[in-house]
Amino acid sequence: MDVVNERRVCLFTGASGQLGRAFCAAYRDQYDIVAVYRRERPWFPAQDARLVDPLDPGRAVQENAHPIHALRADLLVPGEALRVVESTLARHGRIDLLVNAAVSTLWAPMLGSLDLANSVQRQFALAVDIPLRLATLIAQLHWQADAGNNRVHNRNVVNVSSVAALRVYPGSGQSVYAASKAAMNHLTAHMAVEFERVGVRVNATAANSFPQLVGVARAAEAIRELDASTRTGELLVVDGEQNEWMRLDEPDR
Amino acid sequence: MPEIGETRVHASTPSIELLSTVDSGRAADETAELLFARYATDLPIICELFGVEQPLPTPVQVVLTAMPEGMPAAHQGTTIWCDVAAGAASSPRLALYSCHLLATQLVHVVAASAGPHWSARTAHGEALSRAIAGSLYPRWRNAWACADDWLSGDRRNAVAVAGEPNDLEAVGCASLFLDYLHHELDLDWRTITRAGGATLAVTYRRASGALNEPFDDFAALLTDLMPAGAGPAVAEPTPAPVAPPALTTDAPLSTSLSDVLAHRRWWLVDTPVRHLRVEDVFVSAVYDQIVATFRERMARGDFSRSLAGYDASAAAVTPANAGGFGVFLTREWHDLIATLLGVQATGDVIATLHHHAPGSASGTIHNDLNPGWFPQHDDDSSVCVHDPAVSNYRTGSSSTGISTVERTRGISLLYYLDTPPAIIGGDTCLYRSAQQPVDQPDVRVPPKNNSLVAFECTPFSYHTFISNLGVERNCLVMWLHRDRAATTARWGNESIVGWT
Secondary structure, three states, rough: OOOOOOOEEEEEEEOOOHHHHHHHHHHHHOOEEEEOOOOOOOOEEEEEEEEEEEOOOOOOOOHOOEEEEEEEOOOOOOOOOHHHHHHHHHHOOOOOOOOOOEOOOOOOOOOOOOOHHHHHHHHHHHHHHHHHHHHHHHHHHOHHHOHHHHHHHEEEEEEEEEHHHHOOOOOOOOOOHHHHHHHHHHHHHHHHHHHHOOEEEEEEEEEEEOOOOOOOOHHHHHHHHHHOOOOOOOEEEEOOOEEEEEEEEOOOO | OOOOOOOEEEEOOOOEEEEEEHHHHHHHHHHHHHHHHHHHHHHHHHHHHHHOOOOOOOOOEEEEOOOOOOOOEEEEOOOOEOOOHHHHHHHHHHHHHHHHHHHHHHHHHHHHOOOOOOOOOOHHHHHHHHHHHHOHHHHHOOOOOHHHHOOOOOOOOOOOOOOOOOOOHHHHHHHHHHHHHHHOOOOOOOHHHHOOOOOOHHHHHHHHHOOOOHHHHHHHHHHHHHOOOOOHHHHOOOOOHHHOOOOOOOOOOOOOHHHEEEOOEEEEEOOEEEEEEEEOOOOOHHHHHHHHHHHHHHHHOOEEEEOOOOOOOEEEOOOOOOOHHHHOOOHHHHHHHHOOOOOOOOOEEEEEEEEOOOOOOOOOOOOOOOOOEEEEOOOOOOOOOOOOOOOOOOOOOOOOOOOOOEEEEEEEEEOOOOOOOOEOOEEEEEEEEOOOOOOOOOOOEOOEEEEEEEEEOOOOOEEEEEEEEEOEEEEEEEEEEHHHHHHHHOHHHHOOOOOO
C-alpha cells in the first residue's frame, strides 16, 4: 500500500462555510472530501451535482474533476452524527481526517435581551458535543479496531477553534462564542491524550477573523498543515505575520 | 448632507450616540437595536484593519433616517447618516441593510483616523469601504457594484492614479483591483488596508513586496476572464462566477444564446428533484432590457391577480409584448433547456411574469404536472407561445375557432429579476416529499436577480414558493411541454393533476 500517495479521506463538517469552501477549492484534488452541510450546499462538483456547458452539454467539463461527496445533515438532530459517520465509512472504508468546522455563532450583548442566553446550548453543542460525538463514533466504528493502521495513515482530528478563545475582545458580544471555543480547546487537549491510545492525533486551529484579518486560504492551509504534521494536543494560531504553535496542555508556554 | 428634523435618541455611550429621525418610525426602532449591537462588533474589526486604537478620538454620532435617492449613507467627520429599510418595521432582519451602510461609513471614519491614504475623497477609499463592508455583510456585497462601469468602458488605468469617488469607472476599477489583491494574490484585508498608499499601485507594492506596476497583469487577467462583449470562462466552480461584461447598448440586442449568455457553466443537480441552477444567466445589457420591460408592464398596470390560490399578480408574456423577454421565446432557448434536462419537449411554451407583493403567502407543495392546451402547429423551427387572447390554456376553448391540442407540462423554469437585494425569503423550495413541512425544504433557491432554476415536471417534482418578507419578489415563470401520451405512458393517466 502506497500510504504517501493514497488520497486521504476527509470528513469535513460545516463545509458550506467560508473555511469549508476554501478547503474544498484548494484540496479536493488531494483529498476525498465528504462535505457535511446543513442548508446551502458547497458549490463544487459532487456526486449529485456537476457543471455543464449549456451550449455544448455533451462536452466533458474539466472543472468536474475531483468531485466532493456532499452530505446534507443537521448534526444537532439525534442520529444524524451516526448517519454521517456510517455514510462516510460505507463510501470510503476509512476516515483519515475529521475536521470539525461546523459552528453556530451569535455575538450579542448579555444585557437587554435573552437572545444570547438562549444561544448557549446550540453554540456549545457545535463546539463541544458534536466534535466529541463524531470523533467518538468514528473511533467506535473504525479507529478502535485499527490502531496500527491509524498511525501508519497519520489519522487525526482538527477542531476549528478561534482566537476568541485566547483573548477577550471587550464589547464584541463574543462571550458565549469565546467560551464555547475555549471549551473546544480544552476538549482538544483531553482528546489528544485519550485518542493517543488508538494512534489518532488531535489538534485545533485558531484563526483570527477571516477574510477580514486573515486570508481564508491561509486558514484552510493551516488544516492541511495540521493533517500533515506529527503533532498532537496543539493549537495552530493563524494570525499576524506568521502562524504560531501553542501546546494546549501548557497554554502559557 | 440631508436636512435632519426632530430626532430621538436610541443609545448614548462614550463611543456612540445613536439617533433616528422621528419620521423614520418603527423601522428605525427595529433597526437601532441590532445596529447598536453590530456597531460593537464591526468597529473593533475595522479598527484592527487600519491599526487604529479604540476608543476613537471623537465619539461617533449615527442618525437613522430616510436618505435621498442615490445616497443611502453619508458622513461628515464622525457624524454618519444611514438609510433605514422601510420593511424593517415588519422584518427586523432587514435592519442588516442599515448595518451594512453603517459599516461603509465606519470604514471612512476610521480610515480618516489612520491617515490620508484611504480618504473618502478618493475612488480607492470609496472602493475599500464597499469591500470591507461587503465582507462583513455578504448579502449586500454587490449592492453598490459598479465594476461593469469600468468593464464596459475603455478599461483605463485607475490603479496608478487616485480617482474621484463619484467617478464610477474609477471606483469600479478600484473595486476589481482590491478583489484581485485579495482573491487572486491572496492578500488578507488587514495587509491590504495597512499598506495603503497614494494610489492602489503603491498599495500593491507595499502589500506584496513586489516592485512592478501591477495594472498590466491585472488588466490581462480581466481581459482573459471577462473579454469585452463575450461571456467569461469560470475559473472556479461556484454558482456565482465573475461578473459579466455589458454589450454595447447602441446596437440591437442579439437573442443568439452565444451572445447573451454571461457564461457557460451551469449547475445540474440531481437531488431532491433534478434541476438546473444558474446565477448571472445573461450579460448585463440583456438583463437591463429584461428589467426595463418588466417595469414598463408594471407601470402600465398589466398585472392582475388572476392566479387562483396563488398570492401573486401576473401578466402573460407573448411575442407581441415580450420586449426584453424575447430570448425566452426562442426555439434555441427552448431546445437548450429541454436538452439539459433530458425532456422531449413539443415546442409549446407558456410564459408569465409574477409579482409577489411584500409578505405574500407561502404556497402549498405541488408538482406542476398539469395539462395545458395549445394551438396546433407543425413548425419545429419556432416555439408556439400560448396567448390568452387566442385560447384558454386550461380548457383549450378558443373564441377564434382554432384547433387546440392538449399537452402536459414538461419543464418548469423560474427566472428572477428586479427583486431588491434586501429580500428575506421569497425562495423557491424543492422537496423530496409532498408531506414535508413547507418551511423545511431540501433545497432553497433564493430569488437572486438574473438567476434561474428549472426542473422536469414529474409526479415527484415537489416545490413551492416561500413567503417574501419586507420587499417584493419578481420573476418570469415559464413551462415547456410534452406530449400528453408520453406523460401517460411514463407515469399513468392518474399522474396528471387536473385544474380545479
